[in-house]
Amino acid sequence: MSTKFNIGVDLGGTDIKVAVVDCEGIVLYSDCISTEAHRGYGHTINNIIKAIKNILQKNNLDISQIGGIGVGCPGLVNPETGVVKFLPNIPGWINIELTDIIEKELGLKAGIDNDVRCAALGEYRFGAGKGYSNIVCITVGTGIGSGIIINGQLVKGANFSAGEIGHMILQDTGGKFCGCGNTGCFETLASGPSIVEMAENYIMGGKSSKFRELAGDDPITPEIVARAAGFGDEVAKAIFRQAGYWIGIALTNVVNLLDPEIIIIGGGIAKSGNLLLDPVRKTVQQRALKTATENLQIVEAQLGNDAGVIGASLLVCNNNNKKNTCITG
Numbered sequence: 069m070s071t072k073f074n075i076g077v078d079l080g081g082t083d084i085k086v087a088v089v090d091c092e093g094i095v096l097y098s099d100c101i102s103t104e105a106h107r108g109y110g111h112t113i114n115n116i117i118k119a120i121k122n123i124l125q126k127n128n129l130d131i132s133q134i135g136g137i138g139v140g141c142p143g144l145v146n147p148e149t150g151v152v153k154f155l156p157n158i159p160g161w162i163n164i165e166l167t168d169i170i171e172k173e174l175g176l177k178a179g180i181d182n183d184v185r186c187a188a189l190g191e192y193r194f195g196a197g198k199g200y201s202n203i204v205c206i207t208v209g210t211g212i213g214s215g216i217i218i219n220g221q222l223v224k225g226a227n228f229s230a231g232e233i234g235h236m237i238l239q240d241t242g243g244k245f246c247g248c249g250n251t252g253c254f255e256t257l258a259s260g261p262s263i264v265e266m267a268e269n270y271i272m273g274g275k276s277s278k279f280r281e282l283a284g285d286d287p288i289t290p291e292i293v294a295r296a297a298g299f300g301d302e303v304a305k306a307i308f309r310q311a312g313y314w315i316g317i318a319l320t321n322v323v324n325l326l327d328p329e330i331i332i333i334g335g336g337i338a339k340s341g342n343l344l345l346d347p348v349r350k351t352v353q354q355r356a357l358k359t360a361t362e363n364l365q366i367v368e369a370q371l372g373n374d375a376g377v378i379g380a381s382l383l384v385c386n387n388n389n390k391k392n393t394c395i396t397g
């Protein structure tokens with residue numbers, strides 16, 4: 069019996085990240101290639117297969133050293149049948165039998181799940197959630213998603229749709245339209261695009277602020293707003309307070325419903341650290357039930373951009389929710 073490595077794939081709308089991950093959740097080798105979504109799903113799948121073959125070849129690994137391949141997908145998947153049902157940001161991916169295709173092409177066991185659930189699994193086993201059994205991991209980026217682990221088990225839901233926290237409705241009237249077709253969703257209030265929109269509105273309103281100066285001729289990004297806040301810009305700080313407030317309101321509902329031990333916040337916006345986390349913690353402490361907040365931790369994710377590939381690599385472990393689970397052969 070020798071320990072094998074697994075391959076984790078994080079499929080995104082723009083890039084595909086591929087990594088060779090060991091039993092301890094360490095990324096040994098990784099590569100990033102373009103999704104080229106406009107060329108159709110068949111082309112993207114070929115890119116994934118090519119990238120896996122390349123990473124093995126480049127690092128002198130034989131396919132026999134790999135236990136399996138896990139793929140995190142940005143949308144609705146059925147992990148039991150291995151079918152990608154629908155990816156909202158990658159057109160053409162409807163009912164694609166992804167694990168079958170990968171298994172046939174590479175002769176290895178394959179597994180799939182939603183990308184945010186993969187990230188939650190990664191944080192749970194090897195990141196900020198290590199040692200806890202009741203975890204909510206949210207990612208705040210272009211959209212907002214979450215992975216929920218209760219009593220050490222990943223919650224998937226009857227239709228594999230659990231964790232869609234971004235579409236929790238926080239404004240019953242007058243809210244902005246959301247990509248899901250509803251209005252007033254959490255995602256319209258605190259995601260990356262909503263931070264940028266607030267910044268642009270402040271600029272249009274004639275408020276002087278550091279982020280226009282920092283961006284130069286380039287578009288404003290959440291990172292620029294965060295940098296401006298770091299320089300002490302009051303408008304930028306107010307934007308993060310506002311986003312943090314809404315995240316805190318959404319998480320108050322989550323805390324009252326699920327009573328987690330720890331909430332892990334990841335994604336591009338979370339890199340702003342306490343600038344975002346302080347208003348989140350304050351809101352949850354003020355608004356959630358005391359019994360649920362007494363020992364509650366709200367922390368930044370630890371695995372950064374690797375959470376997705378590390379979690380995906382765990383999908384092909386014998387039992388991805390328990391310890392010492394890497395496939396051995």
Ligand SMILES: [Zn+2]
Pocket residue numbers: 234235246247248249250253255
């Ligand atoms: Zn929505």
